[in-house]
Amino acid sequence: xxxxxxFRCFKGIVLREALRFVHQKERFFSAxxxxxxxxxxxxxxxxxVLGVAIIPPYETYIPYEVYIxxxxxxxxxxxxxxxSSLSMVYDREMGSMKTMLVSPIPRWFLLCSKLFAGVFxxxxxxxxxxxxASLWGIIPPISGYITILPALVVSxxxxxxxxxFLSSAIKQLENFAGVMNFVIFPMFFASSALYPLWKIxxxxxxxxYVCFYNPFTYAVESIRFSLYSQINFEYGIGxxxxxxxxxxxxxxxxxxxxxxxxxxxxx
Amino acid sequence: MHAALEIxxxxxxxxxxxxxxxxxxxxxxxxxxVLLGLNGAGKTTLYSLITRLxxxxxxSIKIHNFNVRENSSNAxxxxxxxxxxxxxxxxxxxxxxLHYHSALHGISKVDASLRISExxxxxxxxxxxxxxxxxxxxxxxxxxxxxxSLLHRPKLLLLDEPxxxxxxxxxxxxxxxxxxxxxxxxxxxxxxxxxxxxIDKGEKVVIIHDGKIIESGDVSKVIxxxxxxxxxxxxxxxVGIKT
Numbered sequence: 001x002x003x004x005x006x007f008r009c010f011k012g013i014v015l016r017e018a019l020r021f022v023h024q025k026e027r028f029f030s031a032x033x034x035x036x037x038x039x040x041x042x043x044x045x046x047x048x049v050l051g052v053a054i055i056p057p058y059e060t061y062i063p064y065e066v067y068i069x070x071x072x073x074x075x076x077x078x079x080x081x082x083x084s085s086l087s088m089v090y091d092r093e094m095g096s097m098k099t100m101l102v103s104p105i106p107r108w109f110l111l112c113s114k115l116f117a118g119v120f121x122x123x124x125x126x127x128x129x130x131x132x133a134s135l136w137g138i139i140p141p142i143s144g145y146i147t148i149l150p151a152l153v154v155s156x157x158x159x160x161x162x163x164x165f166l167s168s169a170i171k172q173l174e175n176f177a178g179v180m181n182f183v184i185f186p187m188f189f190a191s192s193a194l195y196p197l198w199k200i201x202x203x204x205x206x207x208x209y210v211c212f213y214n215p216f217t218y219a220v221e222s223i224r225f226s227l228y229s230q231i232n233f234e235y236g237i238g239x240x241x242x243x244x245x246x247x248x249x250x251x252x253x254x255x256x257x258x259x260x261x262x263x264x265x266x267x
Numbered sequence: 268m269h270a271a272l273e274i275x276x277x278x279x280x281x282x283x284x285x286x287x288x289x290x291x292x293x294x295x296x297x298x299x300x301v302l303l304g305l306n307g308a309g310k311t312t313l314y315s316l317i318t319r320l321x322x323x324x325x326x327s328i329k330i331h332n333f334n335v336r337e338n339s340s341n342a343x344x345x346x347x348x349x350x351x352x353x354x355x356x357x358x359x360x361x362x363x364x365l366h367y368h369s370a371l372h373g374i375s376k377v378d379a380s381l382r383i384s385e386x387x388x389x390x391x392x393x394x395x396x397x398x399x400x401x402x403x404x405x406x407x408x409x410x411x412x413x414x415x416s417l418l419h420r421p422k423l424l425l426l427d428e429p430x431x432x433x434x435x436x437x438x439x440x441x442x443x444x445x446x447x448x449x450x451x452x453x454x455x456x457x458x459x460x461x462x463x464x465x466i467d468k469g470e471k472v473v474i475i476h477d478g479k480i481i482e483s484g485d486v487s488k489v490i491x492x493x494x495x496x497x498x499x500x501x502x503x504x505x506v507g508i509k510t
Contacts, residue, residue, distance in 0.1 A: 002373075005373030006373070008374065008375065009372075024358065095352030095354040096355070098320060099368065101320055102318045102320065102343055103343065103371040104342075104372065105340070105373065106340065256321040
């Protein structure tokens with residue numbers, strides 16, 4: 001199959017996702033309200049309670065709002081990844097997912113395109129958040145606005161792939177709400193999004209390891225370092241490995257022969 | 268010439284449940300064939316296997332001699348599908364939906380625009396091109412789905428209970444339109460339904476019940492073979508419905 005065919009297909013899927021995004025303005029605003037509430041209320045309340053020592057990539061003491069900003073950026077992507085998956089479960093239940101799956105273009109490519117389309121939407125949300133967050137004094141170096149982009153792409157892919165895998169494993173839309181509670185909240189709270197890992201280690205060693213091996217921590221830390229134009233190879237490699245694992249699982253999940261669709265009778 | 272659709276000895280299970288049992292069907296180019304069966308007979312499962320939503324456990328399915336499992340890309344290129352459930356994106360316009368489908372088949376934007384204009388003209392919905400799908404009636408949505416399924420110029424059109432839930436006027440219009448497509452070219456159609464009044468004499472029928480093909484052939488031959496007056500009575504006799 002010619003490369004141009006793949007390109008047209010990719011463009012079509014991204015455009016469709018973008019159009020849906022434009023048509024569903026409330027989705028954009030709700031995606032922004034959530035992290036802004038955390039930033040404006042939660043962080044304001046906890047800034048006097050939680051002190052943050054100087055830890056890389058920061059070179060000085062920072063207010064708590066600055067510390068949790070990368071976690072909230074990752075939160076936007078986490079919710080976006082789960083929301084895309086939710087729409088996949090919905091599309092599958094409503095039937096429109098079938099339109100995509102019966103395309104002659106290989107299924108792995110269709111799923112990757114859908115994933116990229118979701119990442120594209122999440123990046124728009126993140127930049128909108130960064131603009132509003134600057135009102136709270138969260139102003140990274142100018143270069144950070146550019147260097148964050150690769151980290152956003154990879155973390156968006158990882159979280160989207162995780163959501164896609166979950167969507168392949170979920171039979172009905174109602175079950176997805178439960179998975180959201182069992183995935184989103186544990187992932188978010190058991191990570192370095194709200195408190196540094198060394199603080200968690202001081203409290204509980206086993207929790208530290210849970211947080212350390214949580215894929216979401218890798219997303220948060222990759223975003224944190226890249227926002228200050230730095231690279232942390234440990235987190236960078238980790239996030240790529242998690243992305244490959246989740247992507248592989250989701251492709252298997254949607255494989256007509258081996259995946260979860262087969263087990264469930266395509267429903 | 269290859270058969271438009273050749274299904275040989277397909278058996279499919281979901282766990283212990285046998286949804287299809289040694290199903291074999293041949294449809295030639297230009298044929299309009301009705302797949303008749305009650306709800307739960309296995310029609311949708313069969314369609315899901317033909318379109319490779321999931322793989323058949325045994326047997327083979329070929330579309331214009333391309334095996335769906337081994338050469339799915341070439342096989343799927345030749346299929347147009349109208350699923351039982353509506354599959355249009357309600358928040359997008361008719362045109363956006365059709366462009367999306369064209370992209371999924373790798374059709375260029377220029378070609379897609381030409382084809383959309385041609386297909387939308389055939390179903391007489393030109394004035395609805397920019398309308399949101401949400402604003403369309405059930406019958407109009409179905410017609411758009413048929414137009415969409417033909418955009419990539421398939422050689423086999425699969426329709427899974429396309430008229431369910433529609434009023435009689437829309438049902439007749441859609442049926443007439445699809446039959447006319449068969450007559451014009453060598454497009455083969457497999458029309459799944461449980462509505463017996465959608466079958467005319469002179470057409471081909473495949474009767475499926477409990478996952479098995481229990482009769483197939485020309486409608487008149489099926490009537491004759493079962494020694495009944497019409498296809499309704501023949502069907503009732505074959506599936507054991509007492510009237």
